[in-house]
Amino acid sequence: MTPTAQFWRDPNLPYVESRRACDSRANYKAHSHPTVSIGAVDRGVSVFSGGAEGPTLIRAGSVVFVPADCAHACNPQADSAWSYQMLHLQARWVEDIRKESRQGLSTPLCQVLLSHNDDLYRRFSQLNQLLFSSASWQDKEAALIEFIGDFPARGQPVIALAADPARASNGVRRVMDLLQQDPQALCPLEQLAELAGISRYQLIRAFRSATGMTPHAYQLNQRIIQARTSLQAGEASAALAQRLGFADQAHFQRVFKAHVGVTPGLYKA
Known part of the structure; x- marks a missing residue:
C-alpha cells in the first residue's frame, strides 16, 4: 500500500x-x-x-x-x-x-x-x-x-523515562530557557557552558540527563516546535526557514521531516 x-x-x-x-x-x-x-x-x-x-x-x-x-x-x-x-x-x-x-x-x-x-x-x-x-x-x-x-x-x-526535566540544575535550566526563548540564535557550546557555570563536557552530560538531547539537538527541536505553530498560522516555508536560522529551505525540510515525519508542505496542507 x-x-x-x-x-x-x-x-x-x-x-x-x-x-x-x-x-x-x-x-x-x-x-x-x-x-x-x-x-x-x-x-x-x-x-x-x-x-x-x-x-x-x-x-x-x-x-x-x-x-x-x-x-x-x-x-x-x-x-x-x-x-x-x-x-x-x-x-x-x-x-x-x-x-x-x-x-x-x-x-x-x-x-x-x-x-x-x-x-x-x-x-x-x-x-x-x-x-x-x-x-x-x-x-x-x-x-x-x-x-x-x-x-x-x-x-x-x-x-520509566531515561531523561527527566526535573533533574535540570539551575545552570542547565538557564540554558534550556535561553534555547526556548531564542531558538534561532547562534549559541556556541562554550557560551552555553559558561551560562550554566560548568564545563562543556559536564553540560552535555547534564543536559542529556534532563532533556534526552544535546543542547544543539534541543535547539533544533525548539525550532521545529515553533515551525509547527507558524505553519499552522499560514507562514510560508521559505520565509520560516530563513527566520528560524536554517541554512536553506532544503535544510529546514530535512530537519522538519526528521522530527515530524512529513514535509512542512504536507503538514501545512
Missing part, C-alpha cells in the same frame, strides 16, 4: 491536533513537544525509544500516553511499516479537564503510560474517527472532554 498521512485541525478547537498515518516507514529523531501525546498502533509494531530500560515494543491495539516535554521517539521495526493514530493536546487543557473530572486531583498524568486495554483502544479509535468526520466542532469538543476526563491513569503499565 502507498503510505499516507493525514492531519486534522479545527480553529474552534485550537488545543488539539490529530494525525492518521498508514503504512508509514518514517523514522523520527528523539524529540519532545509542549503538548501531551496520545497514540495508538493500528497495524505493525512500534519501537518506543527514550525509556530508562531501553526500547519498548508497542504492538497493534495498544495505546500510549506521553506527557509534555518528554524526550522520545516512536518508529517502526527495521524494514517494516506501521499504521498509527496520534493526538497532540495542549497540556494545560488536559490538566483542566482532568481536574473537572476530579481524576487529576489524585492521579496526575505525568508518566508515560502503555495500555493494552481493548476498550481504551476502541474508544480512542472512535474518537479519532469522529474528529476526522464532518460532525460539528461542538460534538468533537464534547467527545474530547469525555475521553480525557475518563482516561484511566491507575493500573496502567509505566515506561
Whole structure:
C-alpha cells in the first residue's frame, strides 16, 4: 500500500491536533513537544525509544500516553511499516479537564503510560474517527472532554523515562530557557557552558540527563516546535526557514521531516 498521512485541525478547537498515518516507514529523531501525546498502533509494531530500560515494543491495539516535554521517539521495526493514530493536546487543557473530572486531583498524568486495554483502544479509535468526520466542532469538543476526563491513569503499565526535566540544575535550566526563548540564535557550546557555570563536557552530560538531547539537538527541536505553530498560522516555508536560522529551505525540510515525519508542505496542507 502507498503510505499516507493525514492531519486534522479545527480553529474552534485550537488545543488539539490529530494525525492518521498508514503504512508509514518514517523514522523520527528523539524529540519532545509542549503538548501531551496520545497514540495508538493500528497495524505493525512500534519501537518506543527514550525509556530508562531501553526500547519498548508497542504492538497493534495498544495505546500510549506521553506527557509534555518528554524526550522520545516512536518508529517502526527495521524494514517494516506501521499504521498509527496520534493526538497532540495542549497540556494545560488536559490538566483542566482532568481536574473537572476530579481524576487529576489524585492521579496526575505525568508518566508515560502503555495500555493494552481493548476498550481504551476502541474508544480512542472512535474518537479519532469522529474528529476526522464532518460532525460539528461542538460534538468533537464534547467527545474530547469525555475521553480525557475518563482516561484511566491507575493500573496502567509505566515506561520509566531515561531523561527527566526535573533533574535540570539551575545552570542547565538557564540554558534550556535561553534555547526556548531564542531558538534561532547562534549559541556556541562554550557560551552555553559558561551560562550554566560548568564545563562543556559536564553540560552535555547534564543536559542529556534532563532533556534526552544535546543542547544543539534541543535547539533544533525548539525550532521545529515553533515551525509547527507558524505553519499552522499560514507562514510560508521559505520565509520560516530563513527566520528560524536554517541554512536553506532544503535544510529546514530535512530537519522538519526528521522530527515530524512529513514535509512542512504536507503538514501545512
